[in-house]
Amino acid sequence: MLPSLFIAHGAPTLAVEKNAYTDALKELAGQLKRPRAIVIFSAHWESPVQEIGSADVFSTIHDFGGFPRELYEIQYPAAGDRLLAEETATLLRSAGVSVRFHPSRGLDHGAWVVLRLMYPDADIPVVPMSVNPALTPQEQYDIGRALRALRRRDILIIGSGGTVHNFAKINMWAKPGQADEWAVQFEEWLAETLTAWDLPALYRYRELAPYANWAVPRHGSEHFVPLLYAMGAADDDRRAQRLHLSFQLGSLSHVIWQFGAGTD
Template sequence: MWQAGNPSQTLQRTPYIGFASSSSSVLKRRSTPNFICVCKMGGVEKITETFFISHGTPRMSIDETIPARHFLEEWQEKVYSKRPRSILVITAHWETVVPTVNAINHSDLIYDFGGFPARMYQLKYLAPGAPDLAKRLQELLAASGFECAVDRKRGLDHGSWVPLMLMYPEANIPVCQLSVQPRLDGIHHYNLGKALAPLKAEGVLIIGSGSAVHPANNTPGCLDGVAPWAAEFDYWLEEALTAGRYEDVNNYTTKAPNWKTAHPWPEHFYPLHVAVGAAGENSKAELIHRSWDHGTLGYASYKFTSS
């Protein structure tokens, strides 16, 4: 339970409950390898892209039938071939009143889900923490007028470690997490991203980890393809992003069709706003993956290239 007077306290929500089974439907689209643009700057590789990744179900950590798993396993080969100095993950599974970073030396895992096979709770991802990056985040957010709290105990939740164990199985790149603020709006998170933009020039890979479409757990699945309401929202999002209508995305509750079903709670959408803000208002968006679970849980993922 959240209590006033403790701005860094994590907001409590029921842990992610798994489906009894997993079925996937993929919308095919022609794709080519997407290589990130990296420039040398004072000995540090300047990254010009940010990413939004739909991490979907925690079952992706063990289920080879989920198409998004293969997309993430091919990350270094087809999406991002360079090694970042460190990784910042804005995770949907850490909800706080004010922006909060974890400043730890070693990344313990949080198994913040229930109803899954026992072996998932034995998985490990021993990436180093990034306390220096956490300090830098504090500086940047303070300079932009944001209050920022620090958590010196919190490990990686599954919004971070599940995709990262597939993208970077070597677990040798320092990782820092940043929380989302579900009581605030998309504009807040977009501006949060803008404040973090200088990190790209310092070799930090910024990844928003959420879900493009994330309905309530009790939403009926679609056995025949993709639910129409989900497809309509998902394609609205793609069109708005690739057309550069970031203001529409920031104000999605007045612009997007079926938004309340696609995101009954906003925490899985807000990491996208941070990734867009960090890329910049003139950045170019590209859809780099799309697939579905049960025809309702959307795995669309995007690359944002700064101008």
């Protein structure tokens, strides 16, 4: 059985950087049992109805502007898995979740940046998933929970986003490795809450977490909510471990959370 993961995808330039965080992602892939396939919820695919990517081979979406040319030349032509997409839909419908397939959408950078760092050969089938920030935290968790059985068949479930992700608060003058205190406080509250698997507190993070509205701006929670999908997918093995935490630009957090221990 594989664990589920939450992975911060950072800025698109992460795809071509080499630092402690990219090293951690590459090492993590080597430590996990090789997945048969990957189901990934990306912050950059928002939809009011749960959508499931069902392409045979995914195009690479360069959904950003103003970055170095080399980023736009990157391709990650992962294959899809229609049978797994259909199974995912069946599990969600059984849990009362409406779904629809998207046969043509490619992989946005929230998906391919993370996947390329972990599995650079693009040789593992992928089923991309949308997120819905308008749902309650419990509803987001429950969508992940509906998919927990997939982990028993060596399907890796990933939520890709960012726990502290607010462009209005980034510090362009921050030194490498420097972290703003408010961002650290939010991450430490989150660590205590996730490690204790305290769902009532997590669902009320906006009220209870320090600087929650700075870390997760009210105008956009799409980067935070993949955490809830990923955590829900390990509801049958309630163990949470933060594998990495570092910061870029003072407050943009690079974090890896593993949910469920996983077994061989």
